[in-house]
Amino acid sequence: MTASEERPERPEPEERPEPAATTPDERPVARPGGQPASHPDELLRIEGLRKTFPGVVALDNVDFDLRRGEVHVLLGENGAGKSTLIKMLSGAYRPDRGRILAEGREVRIDDAQAAERLGIATIYQEFNLVPDLTVAENIYLGRQPRRFGLVDHGRMRADAETLLRRVGVDVRPDAKVRELGIARLQMVEIAKALSLEARVLIMDEPTAVLTSEEVDKLFAIVRQLRADGVGIVFITHHLEEIAALGDRVTVLRDGRSIDQVPASTPEDRLVQLMVGRSIGQQYPRERPDAGEVLLSVRGLTRDGVFHDISFDVHAGEVVGLAGLVGAGRTEVARAVFGADPYDTGTVDVRGQRLARHDVPAAMGAGIGLVPEDRKGQGLVLDASVQDNLGLVTLRSATRSGLVDLKAQRTAAARIAKQLGVRMSGLGQHVRTLSGGNQQKVVIGKWLLADTRVLILDEPTRGIDVGAKVEIYQLINELTASGHAVLMISSDLPEVLGMSDRVLVMAQGRIAGELATEQATQDAVMALAVSTEASDEHPAPKNAEEGPRGH
Known part of the structure; x- marks a missing residue:
């Protein structure tokens, strides 16, 4: 295999004690306006969140909450709104409507620094690490310990080494990030989140590029964080991981929060909630x-x-x-x-x-090739759906140095309809499509070429x-x-x-x-x-x- 992975043996769901009954003193007061009462261990609550982009309603009246010491799975199809939601929690986007509460207090998360101050750390699918800096420098980027006004490299390396040991990865703090494989990059991202002393950790498909042994290590770390009282938002497409690790599941569909169910919910029911059909x-x-x-x-x-x-x-x-x-x-x-x-x-x-x-x-x-790295090798992310679909046939559609744009557009519209690409139009940038629709575009360009x-x-x-x-x-x-x-x-x-x-x-x-x-x-x-x-x-x-x- 390449640096890709095989899916893990389906883990057995761990046995967890039933949550203790809420005592009268712990019962929270219901919120004004008919909102449900908050839980005494609530870290984060989202109420009625809405976010639109030109031609697209990404989120519409979404509700979500997270408690101390739980793994709350965010589940939905590609394009359901999961990425938009976590980007609002991390300060990349601002909501058009609705509110976010941290420990019962309404907050504004205008940027990454605001999220960091609230104890929210996010680990994205595409890692936010600088390849030419060391592991220690990446962990403490922008927050380097100082002594007499200068960066204290010795302390930074020692602190980084402690964090790396905690996540169980054998990496030198002074190793360059570009020298590391995908699995170790994932662990460095987790170490960076731990350095922030995050109370809320958002993990966007963290197991997608890990081997079974690495998944076991990651799950052990997540369980320890949960035991330490950290609230974890866990996004995965692998349904077998939900019962093994999760506590609750919120299902998004077409930008709306459809339901909240226990992590023990049968997989066929979860699928039905996700896609709205069997x-x-x-x-x-x-x-x-x-x-x-x-x-x-x-x-x-x-x-x-x-x-x-x-x-x-x-x-x-x-x-x-x-x-x-x-x-x-x-x-x-x-x-x-x-x-x-x-x-x-x-x-x-x-x-x-x-x-x-x-x-x-x-x-x-x-011969056509749909590469494993669709974003890096299969698509021009800042080009339109139409342009990406026409990449392979561009030469054959050119006459006397001019491209037959009308024919290209007609062909692109035909194949996009055939594949059911969900988009606002052929002019939409491929970068803004969901992963599943991006993959359809990559395959579609080869179908147009009659591969x-x-x-x-x-x-x-x-x-x-x-x-x-x-x-x-x-x-x-x-x-x-x-x-x-x-x-x-x-x-x-x-x-x-x-x-x-x-x-x-x-x-x-x-x-x-x-x-x-x-x-x-x-x-x-x-x-x-x-x-x-x-x-x-x-x-x-x-x-x-x-x-x-x-």
Whole structure:
């Protein structure tokens, strides 16, 4: 695998004592105006919050509260308003209407400093760390301890080391942040929040890029913080984490707070609250008969990264590519697409031999790649939906140096409608779309180019369950029309549920192939941990921690 992950074994919900009954002395007085009474341990309350952007109502009359010593899960589809809500709590946005109360007192959170003074710390999906500064400098950025007017580097390193030990990460305080992997960056962000002595900690999908061992460490830290009285707002798309860690769940849908339920609520009920309907089968794979070989890879080798990779993908087929962190899956996909070089081997599309390290040749032959980093590599975030959908077909739509904008717009409108992209219009900036809709745009640009072989690298990471099923249905439509899909995923149930065959990589090699009837989680993991790779071909250079699977 790349620095991606496999989903963890579903943790058992921990047993927690029932909350003590409220005594008469603790009973709070009801708020004026009919608002419900606050809890004696309430840290934060949001009442009737509304936020609009041009053409979009992001939040509409949202209510939410957080208590000391609880994990309150914020659940909703991409675009439901979760990010807007936490940005208002962190001072990035101001509400148009409604109010925020901290420990019973109405407050204004105009900027990050105001949030910090209220003891609110936020850990975003995209980390707010400066790559060229050290770990200690990032933890205390803007708050460095001083002595005689100068930064006290010794004390700063010592304090940072204490915090890093507390979160259980083995990182030197003077290490540059750019040297760290994703998991360690996550822990540095948590250490930074602890340095603020936060009473409210907001965590936006903190497990999305962690291995199972790292998830266990993170959960242990969260439980300790909860025991210390910190209130935690936890955002996740992985429903199995809710019962394992949460206390209460507030569900947002279309910018509104729909319901507040216990974390023990069954997953199918949570899904129904999120999407407003039953989504049916989680992995609705339709398996048409396989046709001709569209993609043929033989002996693909890049020294120190992957070795002797050979496989075929047929028309109408989904081939899954599974393995552990660092197995080399993404590197193989990028080499097939021409984005990365390789030393030996061949790539043929419908019998046509492709030149090495030549993306235009791969695209011309009908290969498309949806990268795992959709924001960094798959989209131009500050361009419109229309412009992003037309990226691949721009050259073919150009005549005598002029782009046929009308044809591009017509095609973009057709594909956006087909994929159900939720947007205010084709001119909306892609940056402002939800994660699921961004992914639809990335896939849509390849559909416009009539791509015959589509490589999907982590196609549903960071996407809610409703949008996932829409992506799966799109995969079915592609294969039913004779296209082929090579799907890399660290979510083992997804690989097993959507693949017709599974190739398992270990240490840069294909360790085995499993047909649908043979492909179980145990069988995949047995191959993924195999150690038959030759010593003369070491494990991939980017190998990191361990596996992550359901």
